[in-house]
Amino acid sequence: MTKLHVIRKFSVVSMAAVLAVGTLLSPTASFAAEAGTGTASSPYEIGRNLPSVLLNQTSNEAPVISPKLNVTSSKVVRVIVQLSNQPVAVGQYAAEAGVRSFATESTERAIDSQQAAIVNAAKEQGILLKVNYRYNTVLNGMEVSIPANQIPKLAELPGVKSIYENSVYYTIPVQDPPSLTATTATYDASPLNLIGAPVAWQKGLTGKGVKVGVIDTGVDYEHPDLKGAYKGGYDSFEKDNDPYEEPPIAIEDDPYGTGFAGTSHGTHVSGTIVGRAANKTSDIVQKGIAYDADLYVYKVLGRNAETGRSSGSSAQVIDGIERAVLKTVWTLSTCL
Known part of the structure; x- marks a missing residue:
């Protein structure tokens, strides 16, 4: 695949949304946080501090x-x-x-x-x-x-517990960044200030030592702002080790006749998280929220020839999550 720098600038407009929609969690902390809450509706076994899913496997429930x-x-x-x-x-x-x-x-x-x-x-x-x-x-x-x-x-x-449909998911369109004038900052700092990122940076909380797994459309790992952060990943869509974004296809060059706008959402998300402001020639020069973190990317969405859009299935998303948990350990971001 021809390597293209699909995005030369990142918008921080959606930073707060990334943190809300993209779950950043420790795999084991999600169990511990709610265990033993004492509420009748709690999904966890009170007193044992274990998820009920661990305790109900001997109930012989019908699949x-x-x-x-x-x-x-x-x-x-x-x-x-x-x-x-x-x-x-x-x-x-x-x-x-x-x-x-x-x-x-x-x-x-x-x-x-x-x-x-x-x-x-x-x-x-x-x-x-x-x-x-x-x-x-x-x-x-x-x-x-x-x-x-x-x-x-x-x-x-x-041994069969459940059988579910393999659903299809589509990417969220990337919004254009706000217009900036020569007298304003080189990026829209409002979202960063809203979540307190500059304060965290002053305290030395820059993401150093953290591994972030982005499960999305892939990444332009040759982008100057991401090249130093990218440490590896996997393409669960194509089943290979290269999670690179897909380039655009003109209608006249497309055997399916639909054309394809290409993918960029995974790069957009990755820049929001770990952008290192290395691309000084861009009209927007900025850091990601955790700009010192290591980036791992798992491509689970790609070109759907029937619709001309990028999409991925439950099977591919699960495969990406599996690989991300194995590799990143610390934090995981999904932006589907």
């Missing part, structure tokens, strides 16, 4: 099939199949909490064994199953192609 799936059709569909063993991340958390049974069932070896058993059992039952994606870190499951009318039969196999 869930999404009502959005038409299981009377013989059409081949792609679905997400969740299995009963807990994923690796939950097993690690359970081990720290002293729940050895979940730690044992949530090793990579145990999960691989369960997934292989499901695939073999499906074959023995005459279920036409093709595995497209496998997950074991934040989800123990697979994305598979299967005739819709065989989904109930698949759900009957021991």
Whole structure:
């Protein structure tokens, strides 16, 4: 793919929105924050300080099939199949909490064994199953192609917990930055001031030592403001190690006849987070909120030839999350 500097400037208009829509969290802190709240509606088991999802796996509940799936059709569909063993991340958390049974069932070896058993059992039952994606870190499951009318039969196999449709998501359009005059600052500082970024910088909170995973359309990692921050990533859309943004395609050069505007949202988000103000030739020179952080990017959306837009599926988003959690550990930003 020809490398293009798809964006030479970043707008900070959406910084507050990025923090609100793009979740920045510690993978284990989300459990600890709400555990033992004492409210009747709490999703966590009070007194044990463990998520109820860890405690209800022995209840022999019937597997869930999404009502959005038409299981009377013989059409081949792609679905997400969740299995009963807990994923690796939950097993690690359970081990720290002293729940050895979940730690044992949530090793990579145990999960691989369960997934292989499901695939073999499906074959023995005459279920036409093709595995497209496998997950074991934040989800123990697979994305598979299967005739819709065989989904109930698949759900009957021991170890199948739920089956859901593989949904499609589209990117959020990037807004143009505000117009600036020669007498104003080289960037719109209002959003930065609103969230207190300059104050944090003065205290030395610049993102140094933090790994940020952006799950989006990819990134222009050759952009001067991002080149020093980018440390790696993965393209879950194309299934390769190059999460570069997709270039535009003119209608006359497009075999599908729709043309394509190209992608840039992942670069926009990455600049908002880790932009290093290295591109001095731009009309906007600015820092990202955590400009010293290391950037990892996971491309989960790409060109949809049928619509001429960029989109991605549940399977690709999950794959990106899996890889981001494995690599970044510290923080994770999704801007879908």
